[in-house]
Structure formats: C-alpha cells, structure tokens
Amino acid sequence: MSATPLLELRGIDKSFGPVQVLRDVALSAYPGEVTALVGDNGAGKSTLVKCISGIYATDAGEFFFEGQPVQINSPRDASALGIEVVYQDLALCDNLDIVQNMFLGREKRSGLVLDEATMEQLAGQTLAGLSVRTVKSLRQHVSSLSGGQRQTVAIAKAVLWNSKLVILDEPTAALGVAQTAQVLELVRRLADRGLAVILISHNMNDVFAVSDRIAALYLGRMAAQVKTNEITHAQVVELITAGRSGQLGLRDENGTEYADLTTPGADA
Amino acid sequence: MSQTADRIASSPAPDSPTRGLSLRRALDFVGVQNVSLLIALGILVTIIGTQDPVFFQTANIKTIGTAVAISGLLAVAQTVVIVLGALDISVGSQAGLASVVSAMAFTATSGNAALGIAAALALGLCCGLVNGVVIVFGRVNPVIATLATLAAFKGVAQLVSNGRAQGYTGADPVFIFLSRGSIAGIPTLIWVFVLAAAAVHVMLKYTDLGRNIYAIGGNDNAARLSGININRYILGVYAMTGLIAALAGILITARTGSGQPVSGSEGLELEAITAAALGGCALKGGKGAVSGTILAVLLLGVLTNGMTLLGINPFWQNVAKGTLLVVAVVIQQVRSGERRVGLPT
Numbered sequence: 001m002s003a004t005p006l007l008e009l010r011g012i013d014k015s016f017g018p019v020q021v022l023r024d025v026a027l028s029a030y031p032g033e034v035t036a037l038v039g040d041n042g043a044g045k046s047t048l049v050k051c052i053s054g055i056y057a058t059d060a061g062e063f064f065f066e067g068q069p070v071q072i073n074s075p076r077d078a079s080a081l082g083i084e085v086v087y088q089d090l091a092l093c094d095n096l097d098i099v100q101n102m103f104l105g106r107e108k109r110s111g112l113v114l115d116e117a118t119m120e121q122l123a124g125q126t127l128a129g130l131s132v133r134t135v136k137s138l139r140q141h142v143s144s145l146s147g148g149q150r151q152t153v154a155i156a157k158a159v160l161w162n163s164k165l166v167i168l169d170e171p172t173a174a175l176g177v178a179q180t181a182q183v184l185e186l187v188r189r190l191a192d193r194g195l196a197v198i199l200i201s202h203n204m205n206d207v208f209a210v211s212d213r214i215a216a217l218y219l220g221r222m223a224a225q226v227k228t229n230e231i232t233h234a235q236v237v238e239l240i241t242a243g244r245s246g247q248l249g250l251r252d253e254n255g256t257e258y259a260d261l262t263t264p265g266a267d268a
Numbered sequence: 269m270s271q272t273a274d275r276i277a278s279s280p281a282p283d284s285p286t287r288g289l290s291l292r293r294a295l296d297f298v299g300v301q302n303v304s305l306l307i308a309l310g311i312l313v314t315i316i317g318t319q320d321p322v323f324f325q326t327a328n329i330k331t332i333g334t335a336v337a338i339s340g341l342l343a344v345a346q347t348v349v350i351v352l353g354a355l356d357i358s359v360g361s362q363a364g365l366a367s368v369v370s371a372m373a374f375t376a377t378s379g380n381a382a383l384g385i386a387a388a389l390a391l392g393l394c395c396g397l398v399n400g401v402v403i404v405f406g407r408v409n410p411v412i413a414t415l416a417t418l419a420a421f422k423g424v425a426q427l428v429s430n431g432r433a434q435g436y437t438g439a440d441p442v443f444i445f446l447s448r449g450s451i452a453g454i455p456t457l458i459w460v461f462v463l464a465a466a467a468v469h470v471m472l473k474y475t476d477l478g479r480n481i482y483a484i485g486g487n488d489n490a491a492r493l494s495g496i497n498i499n500r501y502i503l504g505v506y507a508m509t510g511l512i513a514a515l516a517g518i519l520i521t522a523r524t525g526s527g528q529p530v531s532g533s534e535g536l537e538l539e540a541i542t543a544a545a546l547g548g549c550a551l552k553g554g555k556g557a558v559s560g561t562i563l564a565v566l567l568l569g570v571l572t573n574g575m576t577l578l579g580i581n582p583f584w585q586n587v588a589k590g591t592l593l594v595v596a597v598v599i600q601q602v603r604s605g606e607r608r609v610g611l612p613t
Contacts, residue, residue: 095486095554105494107476
C-alpha cells in the first residue's frame with residue numbers, strides 16, 4: 001500500500017431489476033499503477049466500469065477520489081474528476097482526422113470558430129509525450145489507421161485532458177501480436193507517468209505483462225484484489241472461474257452460496 | 269487488396285506522389301469530389317457556350333442564378349441534414365406552407381411585409397422543430413418522419429389556403445426587391461442564397477457545431493460517448509432546415525407575387541437531395557460539404573438552362589439529371605472502394 005488510492009470504491013451494489021449484478025464490490029486504483037480488472041463473462045466488469053464512469057447509477061456504495069468522498073452521477077462528473085474511459089468498441093469517428101477525434105466534443109475555440117492550430121499542437125504534444133511515433137500525420141483520417149494506431153489515438157484522447165484515472169476496456173481484444181505489444185507498452189507508460197490505470201482484460205498474458213495489481217470479479221463480487229507479483233497465473237484463473245483459490249478469494253459461506261446456485265458452465 | 273487496386277486505378281493522375289506538393293495541396297483544399305464537379309461543369313459550359321453564345325450573356329447567367337437560388341437554399345440545408353446522417357424530405361412542403369403563410373400574414377396585417385416574413389420564418393422554425401421532436405422523442409426514422417410531415421405540411425398549406433394562391437404581394441416594395449431587385453448588380457435572390465450558403469459553410473467547417481455534426485454523422489456512438497448531446501443537435505439541425513425552407517418559401521412568394529401552397533414548392537425536396545448527393549454527400553452521413561452542393565446546384569442549373577437554350581425537349585432534362593446523378597454516385601462509390609456485396613450504404 002504505497003499511497004492512498006486515487007479511486008476507492010466501497011460496498012458498490014448494482015441491480016438491473018431483479019438481477020443483482022454487483023454485490024458489495026470494493027476496488028482501489030493507485031496512481032502510477034496498472035490495476036487489472038479480470039473476471040469471466042458476466043462477472044460484472046463492464047457494469048463496474050460504467051458505474052465508475054457515471055453511465056450507470058449505483059444502488060449503494062461510496063466513491064472516494066483522492067481520499068475525498070465524491071458523487072458520480074453522469075459521465076460529465078467523471079470527466080470533471082479526471083476519469084476517462086477508452087471503450088472497447090473504439091469510440092472514434094472514421095470520417096474525422098486524429099486531431100478532430102482527440103478533441104471530439106471538447107473542441108478548443110478562439111471566439112466562435114475552431115482553434116485548429118492549438119488543437120493540432122496539443123494533440124501532437126500528447127502523442128509525443130506518449131512516445132507515439134507510428135502515426136504519419138495528425139491530419140490523417142482515422143479510417144486509414146491500423147487497429148493498434150486507432151487504439152493509440154483512443155488512449156491519447158483519454159490522456160489529453162490531464163486525466164488522472166484512465167480505464168481501458170479490453171484494449172487489445174481485436175489486435176495482432178505486434179500491435180498488442182505496442183498498446184501494452186503504451187498502457188505501462190501511462191502508469192509510469194503517474195496516472196492510475198484500470199485495465200480490463202481477458203488475456204492473462206496481457207494482465208501479467210503490465211499490471212501491478214489484479215482485481216478479480218466473480219459473479220458480481222470482488223473475489224480478491226492482490227499484487228500481481230504475489231499471485232500465480234493459475235491462482236488468477238481459479239479466482240476467475242471459482243471465486244477462490246487457497247487462502248485467497250471469497251469466504252467459504254459466501255463461496256458455497258454461489259457455488260450452489262451455479263451448475264458448471266452456467267456462469268458463462 | 270482489390271479495394272486498394274480499385275482505388276489506385278480510379279484515382280485521378282494528380283493523386284500520384286510524383287506530382288508537385290503544391291498541386292496536391294490545392295487538390296486537398298478544393299477536394300477531389302469538387303474537382304470532378306468543376307470538370308463536369310467546365311465541359312458542360314463549353315458545350316453549351318459553343319452551341320449558343322447567348323449562354324454567356326450576363327442576363328442569362330443571372331437567369332441561371334435566380335433559377336437555382338430557391339432549390340439551392342434547400343440543397344444547402346439538406347447538406348447539413350445529410351451530414352448529420354439523417355434526411356429531410358419535408359422541405360418542399362415546409363417551403364409551400366411558409367409561402368402561403370407569408371402571403372396570408374402579409375394580407376392580414378394589411379400589407380406589412382416584415383410581419384409576413386417574420387410569421388413565415390417563425391412557422392418554418394416550428395415545422396422544423398416538429399420534425400426534430402418526432403424523430404428524437406417519437407423514435408421515428410428521419411425518412412419516415414419527414415415523409416409523414418411532407419404530406420402533413422402540404423395538407424396544412426392546402427387547408428389554410430383552401431388550395432388557392434393567397435394574397436397579392438406583387439405590388440409590395442419589399443417583395444419586389446426580393447424577387448427582382450439587385451445589390452451591386454447581383455440579383456437579391458442570388459444574394460440571399462449566397463449569404464445563407466456562406467453562413468452554413470462557416471458553421472459546418474469552422475465551428476465546433478459543424479465538427480460535432482460531422483462526428484454524429486460519422487459515428488453517433490462515439491459522439492455520444494464523447495459527451496455530445498445528439499438529441500439537441502438533431503433538433504437544432506431540423507429547426508435550421510425549417511428556417512431555411514421558410515426562407516425559400518418567402519422567395520417563392522416574392523417570385524410568384526402570391527402565396528403558393530403547392531405549385532412552386534412541390535418536388536423541391538427531391539431536387540435538394542439530388543443536388544446534395546451529386547455534390548458528394550453520403551446518405552449514411554458524416555460526408556459532404558456546402559461547396560460540393562453548390563457546385564452540384566450550379567451544374568444542374570446550367571444543365572437545365574443549356575438544354576432549354578438549345579431547345580431540347582424538356583422531358584429529356586429530367587432524364588439528363590437522373591443520368592448525371594447515377595453517374596456521379598457510381599464514380600463516388602468506385603472511388604471509395606466499397607465492397608460489392610449486399611446493399612450499398
């Protein structure tokens with residue numbers, strides 16, 4: 001526990017009608033660290049992210065940002081705090097260029113008209129700060145970029161706003177080997193710059209390659225949150241699939257409660 | 269790979285990197301789409317001009333300008349709607365309704381042209397908002413929604429006017445100025461068109477409003493996640509379209525000297541869409557510009573004018589317009605390297 005967490009969630013509950021998706025979830029994200037959020041399909045990863053980013057309202061629970069209790073009721077609240085989300089489906093407009101995409105919805109203006117020069121400069125600085133050298137021109141249309149480059153632009157867009165916490169939803173899901181390495185390197189660089197990063201991933205190799213901490217969700221409950229160097233590959237897989245692994249994970253009474261409810265394979 | 273090959277094969281020669289940088293830059297500035305329109309316009313002008321020198325007379329050029337002003341206004345508004353990824357089929361009916369209302373308000377206020385114009389503009393704004401509200405809050409597809417209001421607005425125009433031309437504005441100095449007056453030798457009609465088009469062009473190209481309209485047309489999901497209030501933009505764009513359609517309606521009133529519920533405005537919506545599509549707007553949204561639309565409007569205007577000058581059967585004019593549109597869109601699609609599977613977008 002190096003410092004106070006940048007973002008701390010306590011006791012988050014979330015239901016959609018009769019279905020309780022999140023139950024008493026706690027999560028901490030530390031500045032300068034990559035926290036990997038893992039879990040099976042339907043474990044509640046995306047729901048948790050949407051709660052953090054203000055898209056869903058939580059039923060119960062507390063948010064602490066830099067130690068202070070905060071309310072996040074809308075995506076605007078989240079971005080005001082410095083929380084940015086890079087969505088899985090790459091929220092980029094193909095018909096716009098890199099600069100236009102990075103400033104989408106928050107364009108710089110001088111008077112009534114767009115201030116293209118400043119935007120281009122800021123975009124260039126941000127990309128250079130992330131040591132991104134793969135894009136030829138900032139005025140290239142996003143449709144002409146490769147998957148990895150698009151992901152890079154999406155991440156740079158999130159970083160542009162002096163954000164403190166960047167949440168990445170499966171950033172490498174659709175990428176090839178080389179591009180995955182590129183993006184993971186970029187993720188690591190974000191943390192090295194002092195940002196808190198939450199990385200959602202299904203890929204254990206990615207998780208172990210970049211994360212400092214692993215938080216495993218199991219059927220809407222936080223099974224464990226541990227440092228990456230204190231856990232093995234196999235233990236994480238156990239946490240994801242069974243909610244517990246040896247000493248780690250959900251306590252027996254809770255564990256069995258869920259184990260009783262689910263027949264093998266039903267939790268997919 | 270075949271897509272890339274297609275693109276290379278169909279690209280005009282100046283696209284090759286061996287040519288000068290300045291040429292490339294000039295091309296980027298004008299846009300490839302616009303260059304092909306300019307070439308088509310040049311060829312057409314040359315053909316018509318050599319056949320009949322009357323074409324180049326100032327009076328004839330003014331005729332072309334005033335003839336395209338009204339449909340041009342609607343085409344410019346339609347461009348914005350199409351860039352947003354929607355369509356407004358009701359602009360013709362809105363113009364008709366505005367025309368009737370402007371003349372009736374003019375008569376009712378015993379000849380106050382300003383009030384007549386104001387009433388028409390306010391009504392256009394309301395009509396546009398009705399479209400927007402139906403689309404946003406009724407969750408109706410824009411084509412269906414405006415198809416419905418196309419019929420409804422026309423019906424309202426016929427109801428309030430009893431299907432007859434309304435009022436007589438032909439003696440009013442304001443309306444005379446609008447239809448036959450000129451500033452600096454250029455007819456007022458053309459001024460109205462040029463100013464409105466310039467305003468829309470600046471809005472689309474140089475403001476965050478325009479940028480966000482392109483973003484919504486390109487990927488509405490991304491736009492929403494970037495914090496853009498899409499519903500507000502839909503309402504705003506349709507309201508603006510209503511306003512411009514009302515302006516067109518007022519010009520119809522001025523030109524005909526009375527409020528016309530149907531004649532003069534019927535079919536304008538399709539002309540507007542034709543011009544926008546010819547000018548390079550993609551119906552799926554996110555692509556298009558006012559400059560292209562204006563070139564297309566001019567191209568269509570010159571075509572009509574030229575064929576009339578050359579005494580070609582007016583029925584052929586429609587065939588020519590249709591052919592032009594199909595050829596232009598086919599060229600666009602081939603250039604964009606669209607896959608030839610399923611319905612084209």
